[in-house]
Amino acid sequence: MLNFDADRFVKIETGAVAIAGEVRALVKKLLGEGVDRLYFMGTGGVQLLTHPAIELAGHRSRFPVAGAYPAEVVIDPPAALDKNSLVVIPSLSGTTKESLALLAFLKGRGVRTLSLTGHQDSPLAQGADHNFSNFAEDDTSSEMFYLQTLLIVLAIMAERGEFKNYDATAAELQKLPGLLVEAKAAFEGKAATLAAEIKDERYHIFTGAGSVWPEAYYYGMCILEEMQWIRTRPVHAADFFHGTLELVEPGLSVFVFKGEDAARPLAERVEAFAKRFTDKVRVLDAASVALPGISAETRRLISPVILATLLERLSAHLEVLRNHPLTTRRYYKKVEY
Known part of the structure; x- marks a missing residue:
């Protein structure tokens, strides 16, 4: 295949789905601590990659899940954004300026944060309350973010009894x-x-x-x-x-x-x-x-x-x-x- 490294691709996407168990454990912990709302807040195209997960939650769960633009949130935040919210911030580089400004804003409001990044040593990875880092680059990031945001929503639904097949689905995704x-x-x-x-x-x-x-x-x-x-x-x-x-x-x-x-x-x-x-x-x-x-x-x-x-x-x-x-x-x- 033209300009394609199959081993590299498999390694990256395997890393993306490998977080399934950790995601489930983290979600269980956060729900137990009172988290009652989820936001996905990515800058630019990566925010679009969270939309299937948002739509899935809207159709199959009663747990509030929404999306918002970081640049807009810092000047006009959602009314429900508070200490019981979890904000997921995806950023391949982990250095996106609008997302870093958002992170500082959220910290000032006591909002819990989870970053999804392609680089562990990035400021967004290091600064968020929780982080999943999996090395990726532009040509592999779409699949990665689609899968990781899907797992987050499925884990919430599973903990709430709204999705019965989390483990089986996660096992299929390993393939x-x-x-x-x-x-x-x-x-x-x-x-x-x-x-x-x-x-x-x-x-x-x-x-x-x-x-x-x-x-x-x-x-x-x-x-x-x-x-x-x-x-x-x-x-x-x-x-x-x-x-x-x-x-x-x-x-x-x-x-x-x-x-x-x-x-x-x-x-x-x-x-x-x-x-x-x-x-x-x-x-x-x-x-x-x-x-x-x-x-x-x-x-x-x-x-x-x-x-x-x-x-x-x-x-x-x-x-x-x-x-x-x-x-x-x-x-x-x-x-x-």
């Missing part, structure tokens, strides 16, 4: 890193073909629903816009027919992400419509990926993980064909903002 490598290999040819098709296109609509909507948003904004300078329009499939449908015309590129959860019909509706008016409908379907040994129940929880791992292959080919490394930026670390 996932190797299976994702196989999924990447199976997708490699399609990724190369798709990259060749879109390398010169300057605009795409990205859509999806349910747990894969955040991945549609993330890939459009954080990969194509930030890392390739390609314009995108991420739109939730439920909103597609309330404005965006009028942009569909021959030659327009529409990416439709399909998951395996209850929201799948919303994406299928967009797919059926778009195919009537443009020949450039690109469908990525989590259900098409073989994951032997992973139950249907667990698959419904990891659709965004599956799509993220396929899209990494598309990105690897796209940067080569466009002669635009994913690390190239105009303004990041160059211009104060």
Whole structure:
């Protein structure tokens, strides 16, 4: 596979799911101490990677789980943010300035914090009340944060009697890193073909629903816009027919992400419509990926993980064909903002 180290990937994602037991123990302790509300507060694209876990809690738990932007929280905090809250702060570098400002703000209010980082020696890892660090880099972080935030919410639900299969699910997730490598290999040819098709296109609509909507948003904004300078329009499939449908015309590129959860019909509706008016409908379907040994129940929880791992292959080919490394930026670390 192009520019891919399978051993490195497996090591990183194995580390991501290896925290399952520690997460369960920590959650039990914190709930016992009176924690009655959970917030995910990440800066930029990493916050999008927490949204499937937030949505899962909203549909399957009565425990309050919400998301908020660090830069906004420090100037206008949620009314319920207090000493009984737990705030999870994901940051790959552990040095994100908005997240560090948030950490200082939360400490001043006596709010418990848990950081998820890719570097143990970072200030966010060292400064939070609790931390899980697992070395990762940009090309492996999406799967890592999806899985770790999922485990946190599942642990809360398990402690509350709202999810009965935590241990079995965690055991299945231990198999996932190797299976994702196989999924990447199976997708490699399609990724190369798709990259060749879109390398010169300057605009795409990205859509999806349910747990894969955040991945549609993330890939459009954080990969194509930030890392390739390609314009995108991420739109939730439920909103597609309330404005965006009028942009569909021959030659327009529409990416439709399909998951395996209850929201799948919303994406299928967009797919059926778009195919009537443009020949450039690109469908990525989590259900098409073989994951032997992973139950249907667990698959419904990891659709965004599956799509993220396929899209990494598309990105690897796209940067080569466009002669635009994913690390190239105009303004990041160059211009104060």
